[in-house]
Structure formats: structure tokens, C-alpha cells
Amino acid sequence: MNALFLAPVLFAFTMVMVIPFFLGIYYSMTDFNGVRTDLTFVGLKNYETMFSDPLFLHSFLVTVEYTVINVIFVNVVAFALSLMVTSNLKGRNFLRAGFFVPNLIGGIVLGYIWQFVFNNVITQTAASLGLNFLTKSLISNKDTVIWAMSLVNVWQYAGYIMMIYVAAIQGIPANLMEAASVDGANYWTRLTKILIPMMASSFTITTFLTLTNSFKQFDLNMSLTNGGPAGMYMMKAVKTSELLALNIYNTAITKNMWGDGQARAVIFFIVLVCISLVQVAINKRKEVEM
Numbered sequence: 001m002n003a004l005f006l007a008p009v010l011f012a013f014t015m016v017m018v019i020p021f022f023l024g025i026y027y028s029m030t031d032f033n034g035v036r037t038d039l040t041f042v043g044l045k046n047y048e049t050m051f052s053d054p055l056f057l058h059s060f061l062v063t064v065e066y067t068v069i070n071v072i073f074v075n076v077v078a079f080a081l082s083l084m085v086t087s088n089l090k091g092r093n094f095l096r097a098g099f100f101v102p103n104l105i106g107g108i109v110l111g112y113i114w115q116f117v118f119n120n121v122i123t124q125t126a127a128s129l130g131l132n133f134l135t136k137s138l139i140s141n142k143d144t145v146i147w148a149m150s151l152v153n154v155w156q157y158a159g160y161i162m163m164i165y166v167a168a169i170q171g172i173p174a175n176l177m178e179a180a181s182v183d184g185a186n187y188w189t190r191l192t193k194i195l196i197p198m199m200a201s202s203f204t205i206t207t208f209l210t211l212t213n214s215f216k217q218f219d220l221n222m223s224l225t226n227g228g229p230a231g232m233y234m235m236k237a238v239k240t241s242e243l244l245a246l247n248i249y250n251t252a253i254t255k256n257m258w259g260d261g262q263a264r265a266v267i268f269f270i271v272l273v274c275i276s277l278v279q280v281a282i283n284k285r286k287e288v289e290m
Contacts, residue, residue, distance in 0.1 A: 054238060059239075063215060066149065081162040108223045165206065204280060248268060
């Protein structure tokens with residue numbers, strides 16, 4: 001009887017997730033271009049080509065850099081905001097809503113909005129104030145474009161992560177913090193010795209979410225920079241802000257190299273799973289230590 005109730009869900013999961021996953025592995029070993037049905041099995045050729053392609057290698061490194069920046073800054077900002085909105089600050093409920101609202105904006109729309117901000121608002125304001133270092137758009141400079149993308153991501157995603165921290169803080173007994181205060185513990189001691197250790201499980205969740213969200217970033221990358229500006233890597237022209245998901249899209253859809261693109265997607269999946277498992281295992285171990 002239980003299997004009968006689960007059948008519709010299992011059927012949908014099999015059709016949407018399981019079968020496409022294994023078909024993708026098969027297509028990654030063919031010369032599939034999205035149209036032809038007479039496929040030629042090429043084995044691991046697509047994988048060999050991928051690891052010798054400067055565009056893929058550069059996208060992988062940029063994605064790692066972007067992910068590290070976001071994991072750090074999103075969580076730091078979100079935690080600071082959670083401390084603010086759980087304090088006795090007046091209007092804290094309004095601030096919670098305000099900080100969370102950016103997360104409701106779609107990535108495509110968000111990218112175009114911030115593209116206008118970077119290319120027009122900031123540059124024109126800087127010119128009027130005499131701030132020459134900001135008169136050039138941050139997303140047109142290969143040295144600042146990743147930081148600009150990270151700024152937008154923090155602005156959007158920190159409010160969502162903040163709500164997880166808020167739930168964790170509210171789950172800590174108030175009398176515990178009050179008792180520590182009565183015993184003479186200052187705010188920093190209460191924060192580091194009581195609050196943070198008791199929130200260990202929430203740090204596991206938020207780190208996992210920010211890591212996977214950053215590593216899979218696509219829509220914001222496409223609408224904000226579309227991979228630009230141009231740069232050089234391994235003596236070949238590359239798109240300096242093209243993250244891995246956008247690189248896979250451009251390879252498969254734009255260049256019609258579906259087999260090659262699918263091989264990159266398989267490696268992308270394996271790397272993301274491995275990183276996520278390692279991160280969760282490390283955080284779980286820290287939970288026990290705390």
C-alpha cells in the first residue's frame with residue numbers, strides 16, 4: 001500500500017531525474033550536437049578535450065574563486081544581520097522583511113538591474129564626485145568583475161541566509177543567555193562561548209546552501225556580465241567572469257557541442273557532490289566538537 005502511494009512520485013522522479021542523468025552520461029561519450037540521431041560513440045574523447053581547453057579550466061578556477069568569496073561574505077553579512085534583527089533594535093521586524101526582499105527578485109531581472117547600476121548610476125555618481133577610480137564600470141574591469149558579481153549575490157542572498165540564523169538564535173533559550181549575563185559574561189563571551197556553538201547545525205546548513213548556490217550560479221552571471229570582459233589565460237582569449245554553469249551552457253547551446261557540454265556537466269556534478277560531502281562532513285565534526 002505504501003508503495004502504491006509513492007508510485008506517482010517515484011515515477012516522476014525517475015522520468016525527470018534518473019533517466020535524464022544516465023542519458024546525459026551516455027551523451028557525454030558521443031558526438032551529439034542536439035539534432036543528429038546517428039550518434040558516434042567517442043568514449044572519453046570529450047573529457048580529454050575538456051581538460052585541455054583553457055576556457056573550461058579558466059571557468060573552473062573562476063567558479064572556485066567566486067564560491068570562496070561568496071561563502072565567506074554571504075555568511076558573515078547574514079550572521080551580522082541576524083544579530084541585528086534579533087536584538088532590541090526598534091523596527092527589527094521591518095528590517096527582517098527589508099533584508100529578505102532582494103531574495104524574491106529573479107536572477108535574470110536582478111542582473112539587468114545591477115548592470116544599469118554599475119554602468120550608469122555608480123559611474124556617473126563617481127564622476128560628479130570626482131572619484132576617478134569608480135568612473136569605469138566595475139563589471140567592465142577584469143580585475144573587479146568577480147567582486148562586483150559577488151557584491152550583487154551577497155545583496156540578494158544574505159537576507160535568505162539571515163532567516164536561517166534568526167531561527168537558530170530564537171531557538172536558544174533566553175534564560176541561558178540571561179544567566180551568562182548575570183554571571184558577568186560580556187557580549188563577546190556570550191556570542192563566542194554560547195551563541196555560536198549552539199548554532200553549529202545552522203552553520204552546516206548555511207555553508208552548504210551558499211556553497212552550492214555559488215557554484216551553480218548561472219542566471220545572474222548571464223544577465224549581469226554574460227561572461228565578460230575578455231581576458232587572456234594560457235595564451236588564449238577567455239571570458240574573465242564566465243562561471244562553470246555558463247561555460248557549459250555556451251558549449252552545449254551556443255556552439256551546438258552537446259556531447260562536450262554534457263561531459264562538462266558530468267564533471268560539474270561530480271565536483272559539486274564531492275565538495276558538498278566534504279563540507280558537510282567537516283561541519284558535522286565541528287558540531288560534535290562544539
